[in-house]
Amino acid sequence: MPLNVESFNLDHTAVAAPYVRVADVKHLPAGDVLTKYDVRFCQPNVAHLEMPALHSLEHTFAEKVRNYSDDVVDFSPMGCQTGFYLLLSGxxxxxxxxxxxxxxxxxxxxxxxxxxxNETQCGWAASHDLDAAKREAATMLAGRAQWDQVMAG
Incomplete structure (x- = not known):
């Protein structure tokens, strides 16, 4: 029987990061649509993003990506620290x-x-590393050609 959380039904041993996949599409009662994307940087259970890099990626990407789309609702880190969820309207x-x-x-x-x-705008302002975030972004971009290949093999 499937679990309620979509990612709990994903075989994390069968995926090949980096990738970007549609994780969920919700059709809301008023007709709006929300689409959640799994933006996976690291191979699950093999590697993870260190918290200061993950935190700086979250802040910088979330702020800057909105310059390219008004449909960005949220960009949130995964608790497992292997990637992010990008939520778009439509x-x-x-x-x-x-x-x-x-x-x-x-x-x-x-x-x-x-x-x-900073302490005014962030709940843990001491936990940032822009250089590490840039290294992780560069690594993710280097795998751009395979982002559409979610499953290994």
């Missing part, structure tokens, strides 16, 4: 979403500071 061509993720990551590479990395 349904979009998959290639368009891959381009959006690429644009957001390129913004991380170009960043000179982490947005809102």
């Amino acid at each position: 349904e979009h061509p998959y290639a368009e979403v891959l381009d959006l993720v690429e644009q957001g990551l390129r913004e991380v590479l170009a960043a000179e500071e982490v947005p809102a990395a």
Whole structure:
């Protein structure tokens, strides 16, 4: 019997990160659509993003990607620290979403500071590492050609 959380039904031993996949589509009562994407940086149970890098990726990507799409609702880290969930309003061509993720990551590479990395705007402002975030963004971008290949083999 499937579990309620979509990612708990994903065989994490059968995927091959990095990838971007549609994790869920919700059709809301008023007709709105929310689409959740699994933006996986690291191979589950093999590697993970260190918290300061993950935190800086979250801040920088979440802030900058909104310059490219008004449909971004949220960009949140996974508790397992292997990637993020990107939540968009509406349904979009998959290639368009891959381009959006690429644009957001390129913004991380170009960043000179982490947005809102201070005690007024962040709940753990001491936990940031922009250089590490840039390294992780570069690694993710280096795998761009395989983002559409979720399953190993």
